[in-house]
Amino acid sequence: MNNLLISKVRPWGGELVDIVVTEGVISEIAPAADDPGPGLEGGGRLILPALSDVHLHLDSSCLGLPVRPYTGEPGRWGRIMNDRKNWRTAERSVAERATFTLAVAIANGATRIRTHAQVDVDSGLEKFEGVAAARERYADVADVEIVAFPQVGILLEAGCADLLDAALRAGADLIGGIDPCEIDRDPVRHLDVVFDLAERHQVGVDIHLHEAGELGLFTTALILDRVEALGMQGRVTISHARSLCSGLPGVPAAIDRLAAAEVAITHAAGSRGWELPLIALAEAGVRVGVGMDGQRDFWSPYGNGDMLDRAWQLAFTNGFSTDQEIEHALAVATWGGAGILDRGLRPLDRLGLHPGFAPGDPAEFVLVDAPSPTAAVMDRPGARTVVHRGAVVSVDTDLDGFSMPGRCE
Structure with a gap:
């Protein structure tokens, strides 16, 4: 498990916050600080559950x-x-x-x-x-x-x-x-x-x-x-x-x-x-x-x-x-x-929920450059930052004989 500070992000398009991840789960969410310290700089991007x-x-x-x-x-x-x-x-x-x-x-x-x-x-x-x-x-x-x-x-x-x-x-x-x-x-x-x-x-x-x-x-x-x-x-x-x-x-x-x-x-x-x-x-x-x-x-x-x-x-x-x-x-x-x-996570039992950003929730996120969740769905921005178990991850999609599909090239 990993510890990580994710700064200046907007969960589900809300206010700017800093998210502290400890041992792979959210331990704290606070209003964005002017100088939050080292970690993942969100730059005001939208952050969603993975x-x-x-x-x-x-x-x-x-x-x-x-x-x-x-x-x-x-x-x-x-x-x-x-x-x-x-x-x-x-x-x-x-x-x-x-x-x-x-x-x-x-x-x-x-x-x-x-x-x-x-x-x-x-x-x-x-x-x-x-x-x-x-x-x-x-x-x-x-x-x-x-x-x-x-x-x-x-x-x-x-x-x-x-x-x-x-x-x-x-x-x-x-x-x-x-x-x-x-x-x-x-x-x-x-x-x-x-x-x-x-x-x-x-x-x-x-x-x-x-x-x-x-x-x-x-x-x-x-x-x-x-x-x-x-x-x-x-x-x-x-x-x-x-x-x-x-x-x-x-x-x-x-x-x-x-x-x-x-x-x-x-x-x-x-x-x-x-x-x-x-x-x-x-x-x-x-x-x-x-x-x-x-x-x-x-x-x-x-x-x-x-x-x-x-x-x-x-x-x-x-x-x-x-x-x-x-x-x-x-x-x-x-x-x-x-x-x-993971049946331990609470279900989506009504409209209007913005889950995934409470202390104790797993640190599984995707950051996209979009002003709102609706805009993210409509535009599907290509550049994304992926966090798994509290760590930024990346994968190599340049596999011999395969081409990235469509607009993702």
């Missing part, structure tokens, strides 16, 4: 490589099979691609990350091992969790459960799942495997749930039944949770159950039927984070490794326009994700 990417697929990312024509068939299964068919044709290894993508994320200010790593009979543990190598390389500058993720289901191919078990023994932090009804067509057996592995290895759960409408609400209820029966409150996340976007009469009750069971939600700022009811979730106290998902991979050409850009997308797709709403989107992309990785 960005958090809590739904990422480092193993599939092709960020920094030439954009390839999309070749998948329509639908989720078509995309899954397109990935399986083509992932070995990427120009660099999983470890190299994961390493570059993680470097870009950290350089842009994301120091708290949860990534999925696909585990199946086709790739074995190769994708997990590549992601684990990237995590190890940047262990000093970012906290990275890995989910052992059965993208092709658990029951369709013999041996998948054993591979997931092996990934957890090799250092995966959570066990994943995916669409127990639509893919495996047997939600009870699917969830049996997921929660058995979670109990056996004493890890958390993060389940992809793209299932829409009443089917998705049904599966959500099955997951919540397991959480309540096994006492796993505060240890489970549902990714995407598309059924909550449906507007169906059962959604408010589902949100109340999610809050009571302390089940978190992560998503990728989707549109056209994928817009989560962010305000209702906040009011209920449900923890919500956002992530880049896949980036320029065999699923999608989107993504640039910048979670500030994803905060803009989150605000845009939800029709946010007021400063308070846009700041909430930014809070989800910073503190919201952090509170999923």
